[in-house]
Amino acid sequence: MYSPESIFHGLKNPSLIPREIRHQIKKKTPHDFGIQGSYYTGNIGDRALAEQFKNQIQKDGHSARIFGRNTRDSNTPHRVLGGGGVLHDWYGTEHLKRRLAYVNGGEKGFIIGVGVPGFQSSEARDLVSRILPELDLITVRDEWSKRNIKSVCDVDVSVTACPVFLYEDPDMKTAGQTGVNFRPYFGQEDKQDSVLLDYFGYEDIREAKTTYIDNAQKICEQIPNPIFIPFHSTDEEFARKYLDVPILDYDFSVETTLKRVSRMERMVATRYHSLIFAAICGKPVLPIAYEPKVKAVAERLEVPSYKPHKEIPLQFSQVSNVDKLKSLSKSNFNKLYLNMQK
Known part of the structure; x- marks a missing residue:
């Protein structure tokens, strides 16, 4: 148990709260959207995805929380599996089960701008064919990903583009390198x-x-x-x-x-x-x-x-x-908001 003094200091300075407790508080704090993905692996591309999902959703007046790939639950009605090559079973099905359990656990579930390397096992194909038709929206970043989903189940899939295309060139002076x-x-x-x-x-x-x-x-x-x-x-x-x-x-x-x-x-x-x-x-x-x-x-x-x-x-x-792919990238979020209102 924590003393009243330590709780008081934690409220004033959240960084003093143990990481696991902070994580549980974060999951239980009400928010409009919960976005789950591989955002804490040290990969700059995955970090860019997390930033774009949070920025784009908050820019439209919604609250959002970013969660790592092992999260199964959060206190939100709208759950998003966001970006990255997340739908596959190349190294087993446990991570696939966690991802699909999260996105299918709220009132509405959305898979947005993801890559789909494909499914090898009958267990993964069965899981995908049961869960994906229950979701409210699926967009993928390329035709290859769409084909890999359609080979497993007959579900509506829109081809958009990776959300990272929404960044702008910082237009730095070139260095001849x-x-x-x-x-x-x-x-x-x-x-x-x-x-x-x-x-x-x-x-x-x-x-x-x-x-x-x-x-x-x-x-x-x-x-x-x-x-x-x-x-x-x-x-x-x-x-x-x-x-x-x-x-x-x-x-x-x-x-x-x-x-x-x-x-x-x-x-x-x-x-x-x-x-x-x-x-x-x-x-x-x-x-x-x-x-x-x-x-x-x-x-x-x-x-x-x-x-x-x-x-x-x-x-x-x-x-x-590039301009076309930026527009398709933005359509991920336009489609998300339209489906949220249905």
Whole structure:
């Protein structure tokens, strides 16, 4: 139990309240929308999603709370599973169960602007086919995600765009440098080779890993004035281990990272949101599609993309359709409010 004095100090300074208690208070505080996603993993792209969901919803006069991927419940009538590649069972079904339990547990449930890598197991397909038709709205960030849902259940799905497109270019003075982002190779994350083979489409994991690292080194050796921009702390670790280029310190800040990209003349983009940040800032890009979602957004930007374990030409392309994708991104929230009022 906590003394009256400690409770008093906690009310004056919430940071003094233990984290778990703060989390429980947050869940039970009434709010119009609860948004659940993978927002606290250290990934800048996921952080950007959380910021956009909260900002867009609050801008329209509603209260909103952001919750992490393990949250199953909150005190809200409107529950949102928001953005990110969240609907899949590539590493088991437990996280999928938690996500669907949350979004289906309120008066209204919405899946907004997500990616859908697909479903392998009969358990996941059964779960999705039972829960998704009960929801009030489903929007996805690309046609690939829509196909993966429609292959499991007949439910209305709208193709919009990733909410991160709603950021604006901070329009920083360019520094004559080439921004580089490589994520760690997938085999470093202790995931099963069978998953990697099925999902990423590689024939030989060891050979693909070696080629990927070789390609990253060759690109950095040949492009003008490279500088590495991490979108996760693990990106920085990868760069310091394998690349001989200037490396910016990882900073878990969307604003800082977007400004860094804005200062570049061009961008080598491997992570999904590093490509979106470059597109927002109007930079010529060299997209490296380590998985299908990167290829999908590159196609919508009308630029070629290249597999990381194949030959990669040093060819930067100017993006297109950014205004259209911003409009589609905004439609996520327009559709959300319309369905909330039904």
